Amino acid sequence: MTRSVRLLASASLAAVAAMGATPAFAAGTTAGSTITNSVTLDYKVGGVSQTQKSTSDSFTVDRKVNLLVTEVGSTTTSVSPGQQSAVTAFTVQNLSNATIDLALSATQLNGGTGAHGGTDNFDVTGVKIYVDTNTNGTFDGSDTEVTYLDQVAADDSKTVFVVSNVPLGRSTGDVAGVRLTATAAEGTAAGSVGGTITASTGANTTDVDTVLADSNAGGNTQYDGIHFAEDDYTILAASLSLSKTSRIVSDPVNGSTNPKMIPGATVEYCIAVANASGSASATNISVSDTLPGATTYDSAFGIKINGTVTGAVCNADGSAGGSYASGVVAAGLTDIGAGVTRTVVFRVTIN
């Protein structure tokens, strides 16, 4: 090394340090490309311009295989017990400088902390992987079930849905963690998944070598050609409680003043359906109640539904609705949100 080169070397390091980090190129120059550097030299000898000199050298860009799986969004997927086709979405990116296949697998956590907190304590069923075929970002009927992504071009990304069914009987806060793993595979043939890509070992060859460059973010192992991300399903169930109260309205002797439970007296029943705070909204609620023996349904009063309670006291309000048939009062209630109580009120007379 000559003196001038030493000087240049130190200057060069300073210049690079001042410029900070290497600029980020996503997939970058395609594997197998040749980079040729050409330099020309003009000069004179004895004041006469000489023939321009030129030289060049070339090298081949090798294959850098990098892939990234990320969750779409940053929140858990809230599900109801018994929900079918609950969807979690992931983005799978090919950050390589070559087209590759991406083999996919979806696995479930076995205990441990979910991606969004909570402890994994149940498994979903029927886990399937779909690719967002129509690229609308939403899981719908036109999306295709897959086990791999075929020939993903450099820098391309796909939205992948993990779709599964939630068992019944889980309660609010239960967590099922799922992991989507993508493995880099050779993308030379269309319509089938290629062999797993491995890094070239040994000395460099003149052909395109392969370097695995995937990151260790999120608990991954770096440079193994495999990348995963996790998401979780968290149960948000309705938590309904039912209470039934009664009061005597009147009797044939005392009227409504201090009525007694004598034959002919009118008794009002109030069935209150409460949904605990922090729960999912309950829908399609139907209430049915079989009348006690020795009572007769008061058809003049009818049935009031969707009434309210104050504290634990039934307000006996609401609007007319429900039905009575063969000794059974039945009523469908409007959806009950978290922390809301709705009532069904009806009257009977004592035989």
Place this chain on the structure above:
Amino acid sequence: MRILIALFALFAPLAAAHAAGNVSLSSEVFVEKTKPDAQGKPVVSLEPPAVVTPGDKLVFVLSYKNAGAEPATGFILTNPIPAAVSFTAAEGDGAAVSVDGGKSWGQLAALKVAEANGTSRPATPADVTHVRWTFGRAIAVGEAGKLRFRGVVK
């Protein structure tokens, strides 16, 4: 005999160029690799471009030598940046860069890049299309030197 003729044919252009050109020029490229040493400290080394992937830092080394019998003047080395390389820095006295394909030259800080909307912005290293060294002095007989510039594989 045939072999001898073939060999002569091979060397003939080289010898002729040497006699007429009397200046030699070569271009080499190295990859800057950072690897931990035994103590885990990162060590930067320059390696031949064996395994090169996007994002790798490259150092281009241009070597020249006046192998002739007379000093050379008007010495200008011009190096277009390969399309797949993003320029980061050049070193050496008289290094100038171009951001417009070699039409105009200057120090990077003084150059502007025209935007599509008619305005212009200061040039950045990634805009550089050519690097050029102009020697204001004669290169003496037997004098050799190296010039470098750096880039990153896009």
